[in-house]
Amino acid sequence: MDIRPRARHLAVIVSAAVLGLFVTPAPAGAGGVSGLVEGPAHPVGAGNARTYVTVDEEGTPATIGVRLDAAALDDLPSALLPVTEAYVLELPEEAAATAFDHVTVDWNSHGHDPQHGFDVPHFDVHFYLLDRPTVESIHPFAPGYIPAAARVPDPRYIPEGYAPSGDPLTSTVAGMGLHWVDTTEAEHDPAAGHHLTETVLYGTWDGRQAFIEPMLSREWLATRPAHHEELRLPQAYQREGLYPTTYSVWWDEASQTYTVELGGLTMREAS
Known part of the structure; x- marks a missing residue:
């Protein structure tokens, strides 16, 4: 799906409540969180979505995320049969170190x-670790698909408790790619009458870490939640970079965004 021409700006985070509750401090020695760099807006539903990165005084990313306007939950594609619509969001240049x-x-x-x-x-x-051409090449008719689909990473690259x-x-x-689910979350067991509220999945492809995926029911x-938790982490990583340790979802009344x-x-x- 096409993306609007790249446009970004630096804005100061103005909500002290949001900072205090949900913006995790940068790692020691990186300086204090000082600003928000946004990616271009992209239409979702009746609103927009955009990526962002918060950076410290030295420009080092501290958090990465997506903001959805309140209206993004309205007028979403729907039909008698299931509809899936993928909105591709570009990250700001400041996310390159992640x-x-x-x-x-x-x-x-x-x-x-x-x-x-x-x-x-x-x-x-x-949140994809793989580039777009690689992700778009994942198709059953692509050469080499069967061995690539069957190849899973060494267990140390997957958080404990996750399974395909x-x-x-x-x-x-x-x-x-291949989705890995958190087997410890019994609250999502449909046999017990429970269904999705929120969860975090991991993804792999061709033996590589492919994505981290928050999944959220509409x-x-x-309900405009205020949710924060520590992520379950793998023991090792296949590529150097900045990786997350926490996951948060919240509603901001001032900006009317999720x-x-x-x-x-x-x-x-x-390693």
């Missing part, structure tokens, strides 16, 4: 994967 290449906000009108309780209208926010959503060959999603997001953020960005070496 491990992430781009972000997609995927709207699922009927949900998917009922065996995991994800069969409710929801957003998938993919199914057999890698049949569960790898075109244009995304119903839960519309924010989905990966915070506590910390430098990791490849």
Whole structure:
């Protein structure tokens, strides 16, 4: 999907409440969080979505996230049959030091994967570590697809407690990769009558770490939550860069926006 011409600006974070509750301080020695650099706005529903990076006084990224206007939850594509709409969001240049290449906000009108309780209208926010050409090349008809889909990373690259959503060959999603679900979250067990509110998935492709994905039901997001948690982390990383340690979702009354953020960005070496 085409992206509007790149346009960004630096804005000072003005909400002390948001800073105090949800912006994780930069790692020691990196300086204090001082500003917000935004990517270009992209239409979603009746509103817009945009990526952002908060940077410290030295320009080092401290958090990375997506902001959705209140109206982005309205007039979303819907039909009798399931509709999935992927909105590709460009990151600002200041995100280059992070491990992430781009972000997609995927709207699922009927949900998917009922065996995991994800069969409710929801957003998938993919923070991709792979570049767009690689992600777009994930297709069953592409040369080498079968061995690449079957290849999973060494366990040290996946957080403990996560497992593939199914057999890698049949569960790898075109244009995304293989999703890994948090098996400790019993509240998403449909057999117990529970369904998705929010969760975080990890993704892989061809033996590589591919994405980190907050998944949020529209119903839960519309409650204007204030959610913050520590991420479950892998033991090792395949590529050097700044990786998150926290995950937050909140509503900001002043700006009338929902924010989905990966915070506590910390430098990791490849191993």
